[in-house]
Amino acid sequence: MTQPSDNRTKRAALIINPVKNTGADIRAIVSELCAAEGWDEVLYLETSADDPGRGQAQQAVDAGVDVVIAAGGDGTVRCVAEVVNGTGIALGLIPLGTGNLLARNLDIAVDNPREAAKAALFGTERNVDVVHVTVDRAQDSHVFLVMAGLGFDASIMADTRDDLKDKVGWLAYVDAGIRNLSGKPARTQITLDGGEVIERRLRSVMGGNCGKIMGGLEIFPGAKIDDGLLDIMTVAPTGRLGWLGVVGKLFARGKGKDPSLEYFQCKEAEIQLDEPQEIQLDGDPLGKGTHMALRVDANSLRLRMPYGRKDPAVVTHPEP
Template structure:
């Protein structure tokens, strides 16, 4: 019989035992063995557990957690050929939203993971230069978006308690406090020769996916299967400056303006005059002077409709 592993982030659940029983019943009804359950930890948020599952010879690995758990599980699956089932239990659940998968509907998500088709998607590789000396650390894995400065500051200041209470609305609440956050001088350069800056910058977002919560298309042309990254460089020097920027984002326009510069590339490097906060798929990684991003085309298999 086929066997799966469920890599679960226990901090997302007040009572995990009843959910586990429901999901195990779905596995058995589908002709699968009871799954291998492995919980993530603060020291290992999913990658080591996934490699353990791969070594055990499972046929499917399900990520039961948020986008951060999903990216860590993906890091352990790339190159294995074993598909990822997404059981989205986070705040934004952006990977599930962009792929049209159920989010916070765990039975539906599992049924799709067991019966859906295998779809290859791109993976982001993110390297950080913490000290500004040109030395980049081993790459992190991302599936959705990487944020530099403003977006990451918002993530860092949003409490888990508030996210549990109001869901993704916690992010706009935190964002209001950072709307006129000090800008950081950045230089952005792509492999296609595009250069932005050095200039005071509100933030940079680099996406494998383009859709945010609420159906907002921050990067309308972004696709998880196009072998490229989409980036936006944001500049809003004042509260008034946010008005045209937000209006353009809500309109779904792909144009570049003074407030938002749009780029498409296979790789890009961002250099910051002072260390800026970094987040990957909602995981805050702290500050860095430099960040290098690239795409690994169609490197991960995901179960989809």
């Protein structure tokens, strides 16, 4: 699609998940900021249980807006990005979810909707990678911007209680993690960039596009959202204290010889399991599957973020 011309009045589309209520009037904030800059009236679209953002994003793209703002959690952002990716239209974020992992990686304010809206409308732009995912060899693919997983991590997402998330936020994931610690490893075959098959017995396989999670912990050390590479992490705790080895190596940023945690980099990956496991994309549970194919679409999404120095742990060429 041709990018909107700079010699006309600009327009933003705001796609908001109405369930994510932070107390702030997001529509009023965005409308006020746009009006102050002489932009056209905001195209306002709400997601629904039947359409979590894709249809609304297509309406915005068809309308030829200059920026599409996804206001919601990582799931809303992922669905909107799936449509905006490759169009040349910029994507902005106003984080309203529990995790807001993409926003945290990009230093977008997670507790100040007005500052996030300013970055979404008037911030700097970076071209970032998007990862396409096909589950069980389906015709249709999905995308993710932060991370995807099969096994233990996906079980946490599928088993997290929504009522507890509303009460204690991200600590609800800790509760689900504890309840899913026990379990058997699955026989797994991993192929990276068409190379030799890597065989393991694993509790989890994860693919990362950027590395940080809650608390600033870098779960994929060295992963950058614009390097054209996919980071793969395998988790295989052994023995009664196996999970301590996993946690220890995570806090050591992957350093050490403990085989409970391994890292790989590639542009494409194929993961085959002997038995179905839970699957998640950016925190959205997709049900169970036995096969997942991942492919990096390098620098295909224009993403708005705040001005200022970017963390070298996130992007390849931080701004001075």
